[in-house]
Amino acid sequence: MTKALMTSALALAMAMGIGQAGAATQNSQAMDLKDWDRTALNQGWSAKALLDAEVFGPNNEEVGDVDDILIGPDGKIRAVIVETDAFLNIGDVEARIAWDRIGPGPEEESISVPLSEETIEEFRSDYDEVAQERRVFRARELIGDAVRVKDGGGYGRIDDLVFGRDGRIQAVTVNADYGYGYGVGPYAYPFYGYERGWQPGMGHYDLPFSRDQIASYEAYDRDLGGPFD
Known part of the structure; x- marks a missing residue:
């Protein structure tokens, strides 16, 4: 084996070792569900309450609805995607609005954004563009x-994502299968982050808990509103 090949093999082995150690560390950090204070979730809000919400522009005119929520690798919201056909006469357009530019709307469970005929080009986006951003994912992917x-x-x-008032995911809620034997739920579990049991496109989410750990877990049936409720 040449020196270059030996060096490459050593680097690969080290990388694999680091990856395995990282995975073990992540698994060891999963908290005991009995010690998790779920009452903090009651101050949060539901992703599903924001998805499809009505969106109003600067003059309180309805301009569209929320199509999706963009979330960064730290679990914090980056922006929302608004679907609108109110401008340009070219059909549905997707506009990306940064989270810090969103406020409460004039109607219940609605939001207000700085989207108008004059600003639509500033905010136009599409999913192909969004998908190129490293580690940004959409709520509907999860x-x-x-x-x-x-x-x-x-x-x-x-079933849903629970965000804190800081716009960071605090938990996922799960509807259990009827045949599982523990009740349908929903059940709330801590969100451990991107690449810790889940990443966009996987199609499944791995909980760091065993069947025994969730066997006597109580359902979380709190009805949460949106970010400005």
Whole structure:
């Protein structure tokens, strides 16, 4: 084996070792569900309450609805995608609005954005463009994904995301399969972050908990509103 090949093999082995150690560290950091204070979630808000919400422009005129939520690798919201056909006479257009430029709308569970005929070009976006951003993902990529437990087997599907008032994901809620035996739920679990049991496109979300750990877990049936409720 040449020196170059030996060096490459050593680097690969080290990288694999680091990756395995990282995975072990991540698994060891999963908290005991009995110690998790879920009451903090009651101050948060629901992704599903924001998705499809009505969107109003600067003059309180309806301009579209929320098509999706863009989330960064730290679990914090970067922007929302607004679908609008109110401008340009060219059909549906997707506009990306930064999270810090969004406020409460004039109607219940609505939002207000600086989107108008004069500013539409500033905010126009599309999913192909968004998909190129490293580690940014859409809420709808996670909601609906199948959920598996640590010791194997299906458990249910992601039903919703719970955000804190700082715009960071605090938890995922899961609707369990009827055949699982523990009730349908929904059940709330801490969100451990991108690449820790899930990443965009996987189609499934791995919980760092075993069947025994969730066997007596109580459902979380709090009805949460949107970010400005």
